[in-house]
Amino acid sequence: MGSYFKENKTRIISELSQWLSIPTISALPEFKPEIKRGTQWLSEHLEGIGLNNVEIIPTEQDAPPIVYADWLEAGSDKPTVLIYGHYDVQPADPIDEWVSAPFDPQVRDDKIYARGANDNKGQHFIILKAIEALLSEDKGKLPNIKLFLEGEEEVGGTHLEEFIKENSKKLSADICLIADTPMLGPDQPSIITGLRGLVYMELIVNSAKTDMHSGHYGGNVHNPIQVLSWILSKLKDENGKVLIPYFYDDVKEWSPKERAKINEVTMSEGEIIEHTGVRVLFGEEEYSPIERFGIRPTLDINGIWGGFSGEGPKTVIPKTAGAKVSIRMVAHQDPEKIEQSFKDYVTSITPKGVDIKFKTYSKEPAIIIDPSNKYFQTAVEALKDVFGKEPKFVMEGGSIPVGGHIKKYLDIDTIYMGFGLPDDNLHAPNEKFNLGMLDKGIETTIKFLKELT
Numbered sequence: 001m002g003s004y005f006k007e008n009k010t011r012i013i014s015e016l017s018q019w020l021s022i023p024t025i026s027a028l029p030e031f032k033p034e035i036k037r038g039t040q041w042l043s044e045h046l047e048g049i050g051l052n053n054v055e056i057i058p059t060e061q062d063a064p065p066i067v068y069a070d071w072l073e074a075g076s077d078k079p080t081v082l083i084y085g086h087y088d089v090q091p092a093d094p095i096d097e098w099v100s101a102p103f104d105p106q107v108r109d110d111k112i113y114a115r116g117a118n119d120n121k122g123q124h125f126i127i128l129k130a131i132e133a134l135l136s137e138d139k140g141k142l143p144n145i146k147l148f149l150e151g152e153e154e155v156g157g158t159h160l161e162e163f164i165k166e167n168s169k170k171l172s173a174d175i176c177l178i179a180d181t182p183m184l185g186p187d188q189p190s191i192i193t194g195l196r197g198l199v200y201m202e203l204i205v206n207s208a209k210t211d212m213h214s215g216h217y218g219g220n221v222h223n224p225i226q227v228l229s230w231i232l233s234k235l236k237d238e239n240g241k242v243l244i245p246y247f248y249d250d251v252k253e254w255s256p257k258e259r260a261k262i263n264e265v266t267m268s269e270g271e272i273i274e275h276t277g278v279r280v281l282f283g284e285e286e287y288s289p290i291e292r293f294g295i296r297p298t299l300d301i302n303g304i305w306g307g308f309s310g311e312g313p314k315t316v317i318p319k320t321a322g323a324k325v326s327i328r329m330v331a332h333q334d335p336e337k338i339e340q341s342f343k344d345y346v347t348s349i350t351p352k353g354v355d356i357k358f359k360t361y362s363k364e365p366a367i368i369i370d371p372s373n374k375y376f377q378t379a380v381e382a383l384k385d386v387f388g389k390e391p392k393f394v395m396e397g398g399s400i401p402v403g404g405h406i407k408k409y410l411d412i413d414t415i416y417m418g419f420g421l422p423d424d425n426l427h428a429p430n431e432k433f434n435l436g437m438l439d440k441g442i443e444t445t446i447k448f449l450k451e452l453t
């Protein structure tokens with residue numbers, strides 16, 4: 001029997017290619033007109049598939065708008081599904097490493113290659129096509145739908161939380177559905193039971209009002225790069241333990257039985273080595289790789305700058321140096337507390353007379369999904385039907401901040417049912433999406449939605 005994708009393959013690939021060819025990069029200001037073109041294309045597409053009340057909602061400071069649409073004709077006795085996705089994509093560099101140009105989508109070997117092919121255009125396209133299929137062929141089997149797509153996810157945008165808070169009535173629903181996560185493999189269905197939280201901070205060390213000659217002043221003054229290095233070296237030890245006081249206090253301890261269940265999904269050392277090219281794994285000895293990924297918190301330095309790094313020498317003591325640091329949190333850790341202990345600790349190890357400034361970009365708790373939730377069970381059944389196999393439960397190491405806001409302001413749970421594959425190259429050159437996963441994703445989502453009516 002043909003699937004909706006197979007019956008409409010040429011059209012669906014051509015529409016997805018149009019969508020992928022618009023470079024909706026949120027990080028770079030020169031792409032603002034493309035963001036506008038993208039929201040226009042998207043709203044026409046949403047209207048085209050039969051959704052109502054399509055709106056392009058501007059955000060403050062001319063940030064990327066939110067695109068909203070709904071279909072509320074199922075009747076008040078049927079549940080309402082809120083759908084979230086993001087239409088912005090990461091920058092495409094390094095461009096030279098792409099086999100085909102990032103915004104000229106190409107199908108090779110049953111995979112579509114383009115920036116955003118997985119994250120998140122290909123993934124939310126699955127839900128759009130599932131809705132389209134039901135609207136055109138089986139209207140009575142579609143629950144009420146509210147859908148919103150934002151354009152600031154990849155830059156950790158700040159307007160979405162406000163939007164959800166202020167529009168809690170407009171967005172009210174029974175359950176939220178997001179496709180923005182990977183599966184274990186094309187023949188191994190899986191569904192997310194947890195996501196790590198994220199506290200993302202920038203710290204700037206300042207010691208003087210001007211850069212200084214290192215011969216004239218060296219030996220008499222603090223060097224901000226040196227101070228920053230002292231600070232950063234005291235954040236994590238050689239065994240992978242984070243050194244911030246109270247950091248592990250609230251971390252949920254899992255019972256041996258729960259840990260055994262988590263370890264049913266293996267993340268092998270060999271697999272990580274193969275995907276990344278690292279020579280050895282480094283992390284907490286007493287935990288397996290899958291546990292370090294899903295149930296253990298960690299801290300990483302994501303960027304560092306200061307002084308002179310151009311060609312040749314320059315004998316300078318800069319007045320400032322900075323770094324970006326991200327903390328991935330797990331169940332029961334409170335982002336407010338973690339942010340505060342980080343600031344207090346860093347301040348306490350900063351020498352006298354040196355100023356330190358903090359900026360927080362993200363502050364979202366971890367998300368834990370209760371597998372007994374009836375909507376989660378419906379998703380599990382749909383995956384089992386389409387893939388012909390029991391899906392595995394995965395605690396994911398990445399973060400999707402919106403889930404926390406949805407829980408907080410709308411008081412509903414989210415089902416994270418995505419169809420990416422581990423080697424889809426998100427945020428990297430040659431990002432792709434597997435067309436077989438697109439096909440099965442549409443079928444699974446149709447089943448899931450139908451089952452709710």
Ligand code: BES
Binds near residue numbers: 153154180362426
């Ligand atoms: N789609 C990803 C999230 C993701 C990736 C979840 C892989 C699970 C596995 C999302 O677009 C993303 O990149 N999230 C960021 C956080 C955001 C605040 C920049 C992340 O997890 O670093």
Ligand code: MN
Binds near residue numbers: 119154426427
């Ligand atoms: Mn992303």
